[in-house]
Amino acid sequence: MSTGKRSTVHIDGREISALEGSNLLQVARENGIDIPGLCYHKRLSPTGACRLCVTRIEGRPGLVMACTVAVREGLRVTAFDDELEEARRHTLDYLLAEHDDDYDGTWRDELRELTDRYGLTDPAARRYPNICREIGYHADESSPVLTYDAAKCIKCFRCIKACEEIQGKSVLSFSERGIASHIIAGFDRWEESECDGCGECVQLCPTGALVEKPHRATIRLDRLERKVISTCPYCGVGCQIELNVQEGRIVRVNGVEDFSPNYGRLCVKGRFGCDFVAHPARLTTPLVRRQGELVPVSWDEALTLIAERFGAIRDGHGPDALAGYASAKCTNEDNYLFQKFVRRVFGTNNLDYCTRLCHASTVTAMLRSIGDGAGTNSIEDFARTDCLFVTGNNMIETHPVTATYVKAGVRTGMKLIVCDPKWTPLVKHAHIWLQPRLGTDVALLNGMIRQIFEEDLVDRQFVDERIQGGQDALRELRLQVEAYTPEVVETITTVPADLLVEAARTYARAPTAMIATGMGMSQQVTGTNNVFALINMMLITGQIGRERCGIDPPRGQNNVQGATDVGCSPRLFPGYIPVTDEANRTRMAALWGVSGEVLPADPGLSTVEIMHAAHEGRVRGLYIMGENPMVTDPDLNHTRESLERLDFLVVQDIFETETTRYAHVVLPAASFAEKEGTFVNSDRRVLRVRKAVESPGEAREDWRILVELAERMGAPIGQYESAREIFEEIARAAPMLGGISYGRIETEGIQWPCPAADHPGTATLFLERFNTPDGRAILNPVDHVEPGERSSERFPFILNSGRLLYQYHSATMSRRNNSLNSFVNESYVLMNPLDARRQELSDGERVRLYNGRGELTTTLRASKEVAPGELFMPWHFSESPVNNLTRGELDPLSRIAPFKLSACAVERVSTHTVRGQ
Amino acid sequence: MVPTQTLRKHPPLQENLLLILHELQNGSGRNYLTEEDLQAVAEYLNITRAAVYGVATYYSMLSVKPRGRHVIRLCKSPVCDMMGAPGVTRILEELLGVAVGETTPDGVFTLEESACLGRCDSAVSMMIDGQYYGALDAPALARIIGRFRRG
Numbered sequence A: 001m002s003t004g005k006r007s008t009v010h011i012d013g014r015e016i017s018a019l020e021g022s023n024l025l026q027v028a029r030e031n032g033i034d035i036p037g038l039c040y041h042k043r044l045s046p047t048g049a050c051r052l053c054v055t056r057i058e059g060r061p062g063l064v065m066a067c068t069v070a071v072r073e074g075l076r077v078t079a080f081d082d083e084l085e086e087a088r089r090h091t092l093d094y095l096l097a098e099h100d101d102d103y104d105g106t107w108r109d110e111l112r113e114l115t116d117r118y119g120l121t122d123p124a125a126r127r128y129p130n131i132c133r134e135i136g137y138h139a140d141e142s143s144p145v146l147t148y149d150a151a152k153c154i155k156c157f158r159c160i161k162a163c164e165e166i167q168g169k170s171v172l173s174f175s176e177r178g179i180a181s182h183i184i185a186g187f188d189r190w191e192e193s194e195c196d197g198c199g200e201c202v203q204l205c206p207t208g209a210l211v212e213k214p215h216r217a218t219i220r221l222d223r224l225e226r227k228v229i230s231t232c233p234y235c236g237v238g239c240q241i242e243l244n245v246q247e248g249r250i251v252r253v254n255g256v257e258d259f260s261p262n263y264g265r266l267c268v269k270g271r272f273g274c275d276f277v278a279h280p281a282r283l284t285t286p287l288v289r290r291q292g293e294l295v296p297v298s299w300d301e302a303l304t305l306i307a308e309r310f311g312a313i314r315d316g317h318g319p320d321a322l323a324g325y326a327s328a329k330c331t332n333e334d335n336y337l338f339q340k341f342v343r344r345v346f347g348t349n350n351l352d353y354c355t356r357l358c359h360a361s362t363v364t365a366m367l368r369s370i371g372d373g374a375g376t377n378s379i380e381d382f383a384r385t386d387c388l389f390v391t392g393n394n395m396i397e398t399h400p401v402t403a404t405y406v407k408a409g410v411r412t413g414m415k416l417i418v419c420d421p422k423w424t425p426l427v428k429h430a431h432i433w434l435q436p437r438l439g440t441d442v443a444l445l446n447g448m449i450r451q452i453f454e455e456d457l458v459d460r461q462f463v464d465e466r467i468q469g470g471q472d473a474l475r476e477l478r479l480q481v482e483a484y485t486p487e488v489v490e491t492i493t494t495v496p497a498d499l500l501v502e503a504a505r506t507y508a509r510a511p512t513a514m515i516a517t518g519m520g521m522s523q524q525v526t527g528t529n530n531v532f533a534l535i536n537m538m539l540i541t542g543q544i545g546r547e548r549c550g551i552d553p554p555r556g557q558n559n560v561q562g563a564t565d566v567g568c569s570p571r572l573f574p575g576y577i578p579v580t581d582e583a584n585r586t587r588m589a590a591l592w593g594v595s596g597e598v599l600p601a602d603p604g605l606s607t608v609e610i611m612h613a614a615h616e617g618r619v620r621g622l623y624i625m626g627e628n629p630m631v632t633d634p635d636l637n638h639t640r641e642s643l644e645r646l647d648f649l650v651v652q653d654i655f656e657t658e659t660t661r662y663a664h665v666v667l668p669a670a671s672f673a674e675k676e677g678t679f680v681n682s683d684r685r686v687l688r689v690r691k692a693v694e695s696p697g698e699a700r701e702d703w704r705i706l707v708e709l710a711e712r713m714g715a716p717i718g719q720y721e722s723a724r725e726i727f728e729e730i731a732r733a734a735p736m737l738g739g740i741s742y743g744r745i746e747t748e749g750i751q752w753p754c755p756a757a758d759h760p761g762t763a764t765l766f767l768e769r770f771n772t773p774d775g776r777a778i779l780n781p782v783d784h785v786e787p788g789e790r791s792s793e794r795f796p797f798i799l800n801s802g803r804l805l806y807q808y809h810s811a812t813m814s815r816r817n818n819s820l821n822s823f824v825n826e827s828y829v830l831m832n833p834l835d836a837r838r839q840e841l842s843d844g845e846r847v848r849l850y851n852g853r854g855e856l857t858t859t860l861r862a863s864k865e866v867a868p869g870e871l872f873m874p875w876h877f878s879e880s881p882v883n884n885l886t887r888g889e890l891d892p893l894s895r896i897a898p899f900k901l902s903a904c905a906v907e908r909v910s911t912h913t914v915r916g917q
Numbered sequence B: 001m002v003p004t005q006t007l008r009k010h011p012p013l014q015e016n017l018l019l020i021l022h023e024l025q026n027g028s029g030r031n032y033l034t035e036e037d038l039q040a041v042a043e044y045l046n047i048t049r050a051a052v053y054g055v056a057t058y059y060s061m062l063s064v065k066p067r068g069r070h071v072i073r074l075c076k077s078p079v080c081d082m083m084g085a086p087g088v089t090r091i092l093e094e095l096l097g098v099a100v101g102e103t104t105p106d107g108v109f110t111l112e113e114s115a116c117l118g119r120c121d122s123a124v125s126m127m128i129d130g131q132y133y134g135a136l137d138a139p140a141l142a143r144i145i146g147r148f149r150r151g
């Protein structure tokens, strides 16, 4: 480990300054001294297996492997001389004897490069005959995304370590002895192993032993046209990806080494989920509905029609009869212009997007108590804090790369508490798993808070200095939680009292502690209260306001964070400034070159409210950019009716979706890989998105469509040559982004707030003050309320819903990747085996779920992952739409819908019914 | 059958892996580890399947392939080799009707090779189910195998 001190080493007579304790091989390479070596990789612990990095070190006998040496003052190293080079050539020669030299140009081969360098490419130059054919090596081609060929494997252990040390999965091991030894996954069959296809092992394999399967037949590395660095279009981690383009198509994706947030890591979606870009079903021309059918038309015709119809609604029924759904998938530039369009051209604040359905309650609670709704920490902190409390967040599946940091933290001593009604893979790594009944989070957290008071684990100084009302506020909270004794809480939540006590102590006593909170907390009628309770616990223990402390809601989509940052909210302008703030409206009006009155001053309708208003005829025209409410909104039957009642619906997307079925006009948009721009990830990092390929047909960037439409509606929103120019305007509009420009984020993103061009960005929020008017945080005592929806005799089960690793959101993109589909492409419902037995249902059977709002059919899986009385369904599959069963009832504070808790009944689909269908 | 009892005898620590595998194999009367065994161990120790399989295939005492009721392990180390192990192998293969690494169709014998058994003084040597047999030649082999067949 590095001590932070610098020392001087001499390599081949060169004086080099390096951090004490750093790896000698790495230091040499960074200084251009290219010592060979195959088993070492800078992201892995050294192995010392290949013996290619031998050097001579003064004062040490024999040859020493550089990758096993830690730098210290005065080290004198010989890296190159004839004897060393001969030793390396000999080692390599020996290695090649058991190696299959065939090369099809589909992988980067470090071994091949060295073979060349040491003049051993021609077999005649080698000392040892090749015995590879006699050995009869084994290959494993069973994984859907990769192949393993033992004949190319040099047993360097990089894959095993990549899977274990970087991804924290330890899927791989070594089997057999001697010459037959090889890498295995599972019981020597990859497809049946725990491998989840992240491809980290492939990325780090130095030979062709592990290679990606997709596009293997077409890809030739020497024919790649370009490699473009961009940001992953799936989740809110914001992994940096390198898109490899051949013949105008993305043929491979690599993780970008060296930069935050992922430092080379990816999950299966990032690496194998970009095939949707070139999918034949992409929208390629504008479509207009005629006699019930969507028919292709020219851009001119489509835009003229839209301008006319939206214009007529605005003029006939007023601006508030129009509304817009922005998109968590689009760039900041697209979204910024979208809110500008809705406010300036429509003249309304009826503007929202799916964030309302994910973290609105989290953000509401965080804004009210600490002043910012964004995560307080950097992704790296998930490995560095002393204690992590993960609640309602299936992180391994929903934020797989964030989870790699968590697992690394656990390996180095971090305490992990997981709180989830359903088993998630993170439980495997947890020290404590709290499994409360659905909908009882406030009771659980109040119980923990009470315990913290009981044991006097309150941080009094923090309370005095940084909480509004200090000790008085504290007393009020204490009163509120008094009734929540561990025993009472056990009755409400079913969490054993001693476990609760242990969790409270572990969190409160940790020198530093962080919280990761997810949809399990937020998507409830009590969502905001849940997060208030969580924040109360954090505040009284002072586990915020320092480095490696705080609260982080990992954001679901690639740009949920950014879309609100740039103002896609019914209540907020860019930079989280309320629409009611007159001075800001005047400022925005000046920036946009319009007069102040033009900008609407009243808060508008939120996502589900827009649907309700459409149902009632108050909203008549809706513009949806890259969202799919016919899968994502609660109570879909109601949503369908709402859409059907609209006078005019425009949907702009990259594919036809469940929602375009109801559209009057469909506009083809460019995908992330076809445009320039930026996303903001979960740790507030503004990251570049870059164009890698051309859009299919006539598809256009969203922002260009908006500019042109505004023009046609007689209210221009500006003339931009490029996304860069739009970003420059965003930086002027949103003060916390003020110091960021494309130039500054060319290689690595910057975390906001970054108010000035010389500001480095902010890794941890609230170190000095909270973002409240007086700089202090606010306690919000809350009470447990029994869930409004309960199980009953008619509807005896409580249904929970969530996501899977292999699919994404409404699956518009993810299901258009064969690689991802080959892992999971089918809906199912999990039921506790006890319940299944009681209901006389068996695993694999088709079942019907129904309640008063709707029904669906899916396949039953008996699983202990859910508690008795509870069910779980992934909601990606629109043929089994979970949201037929969810409620449109809203959290009064944040207007979020309770996706996590719906009472329903389950029955067998009789074979009769199936035939009848 | 999931071998819960054997598992429970040892705390679920990874360092007990080898011990548990040995006990499972020897206690099952099967002479090898089934995938169910391996799966149960992986779950019990909260480790991945490959971690269990890797160990189970590394040690020659353990097997993940079906083995007969009796496992014959013939020494293939240099001394025995020089003293005629290849010939002994051929005789055994003929007697049993299977090649090294295979199990007789009736499930009685599995023929394996082994590293030095430490009985170089009485080479060629082999071991059947923990019992040593030395100075092997054709008549001796026929006698030994015959005895096992009858018994």
Ligand code: SF4
Residues within 6 Å of the ligand: A162, A163, A167, A169, A171, A172, A185, A194, A195, A196, A197, A198, A199, A200, A201, A202
């Ligand atoms: S693809 Fe990922 S999970 Fe699978 S073996 Fe490789 S590193 Fe491990």
Ligand code: SF4
Residues within 6 Å of the ligand: A152, A153, A154, A155, A156, A157, A158, A159, A160, A183, A204, A205, A206, A207, A209, A210
């Ligand atoms: S598969 Fe690749 S990375 Fe793994 S040991 Fe073999 S050569 Fe090394």
Ligand code: FES
Residues within 6 Å of the ligand: A036, A037, A038, A039, A040, A047, A048, A049, A050, A051, A052, A053, A054, A065, A066, A067, A068
């Ligand atoms: S790189 Fe040092 S031994 Fe392989």
Ligand code: FES
Residues within 6 Å of the ligand: B075, B076, B077, B078, B079, B080, B081, B116, B117, B118, B119, B120, B121, B123, B125
């Ligand atoms: S060489 Fe066979 S027993 Fe030692």
